[in-house]
Amino acid sequence: YLPKYFLHINSGRIYCLPDCPLGIKENIDGIISLLIEQKNLALKLVAGSLGEGFYKLSVDSGSFYVNGKEVQESIMLKFLKKLDGYIVTEYLTSHEYVRKIYAGAPNTLRVMVINETGSNPILANAFMRFGTHYTGVVDNVSVGGICAIVNVENGQFYNPVQFVNHKIVDCKVHPDTKEVISGVLPHWNLIKNTLLEISRYIPQIKYFGYDVVITEVGFKILEINSLQDIK
Numbered sequence: 001y002l003p004k005y006f007l008h009i010n011s012g013r014i015y016c017l018p019d020c021p022l023g024i025k026e027n028i029d030g031i032i033s034l035l036i037e038q039k040n041l042a043l044k045l046v047a048g049s050l051g052e053g054f055y056k057l058s059v060d061s062g063s064f065y066v067n068g069k070e071v072q073e074s075i076m077l078k079f080l081k082k083l084d085g086y087i088v089t090e091y092l093t094s095h096e097y098v099r100k101i102y103a104g105a106p107n108t109l110r111v112m113v114i115n116e117t118g119s120n121p122i123l124a125n126a127f128m129r130f131g132t133h134y135t136g137v138v139d140n141v142s143v144g145g146i147c148a149i150v151n152v153e154n155g156q157f158y159n160p161v162q163f164v165n166h167k168i169v170d171c172k173v174h175p176d177t178k179e180v181i182s183g184v185l186p187h188w189n190l191i192k193n194t195l196l197e198i199s200r201y202i203p204q205i206k207y208f209g210y211d212v213v214i215t216e217v218g219f220k221i222l223e224i225n226s227l228q229d230i231k
Helices: 028-038 073-081 096-101 188-201
Strands: 005-010 013-016 040-045 055-060 063-066 069-071 086-090 109-114 122-130 146-150 156-164 167-170 207-214 219-225
Touching: 005 028, 013 028, 028 040, 028 055, 028 073, 028 086, 063 073, 069 073, 109 188, 122 156, 122 188, 188 207, 188 219
Parallel strands: none
Antiparallel strands: 005 013, 005 086, 040 055, 040 086, 055 063, 063 069, 109 122, 109 207, 122 146, 146 156, 156 167, 207 219
16 A cells, blocks of 8 residues: 655665666666656655655656656756655556546545554544645645545545635635536545554554545555644
8 A cells, every 4th residue: 555665865875665676776877767667756855744845757758857847868867866865656646536636746635543542543534635736746735735625434525625825715616627626535435444454553653644645446655644734
């Protein structure tokens, strides 16, 4: 239930992580080779928050892109050489149903689980986030994303809102795609039951803020937050 972890960029060194394909070199050329092989990669700060420092790298028909902007290969190389404290992972594409509302970001599901006893975790609440043209390749509400409440019993999402000029306003229709922001999340029972099982398996942790990407075949956990908010 985790994305593939390929590489770690740290203090001028590049290290292969457990999911790195055989033959990928531990250098910048190795990242380029991996990108050409995978077509898309996600670069995320080891210690970061609110989507800051996140990059989506892509290659299409020989052209390179950083967060959707085309760059020359030489610029891509310079960009990679400046990075530090990053992991290079699989870029996750969300379920077609989710992408219909907005396709420019993974559109993450945040799920809060509380396990005070260590043996009886409770799924306390959940909300769905959608990116917009303001957020680019991330979906954080603090930079213009949309947040919708999720009914934890049946996976229905509703009452979408957006922060506009420091105020919470209703946003029933996505401002870019004009799609209505309501429905039922795919794979909800699988997500709910599996997250409870994982939380039960780690009894020493009492509080989980799961960030999940819903995929065509199930879901992947991006990270588990120790302190969650809607940002």
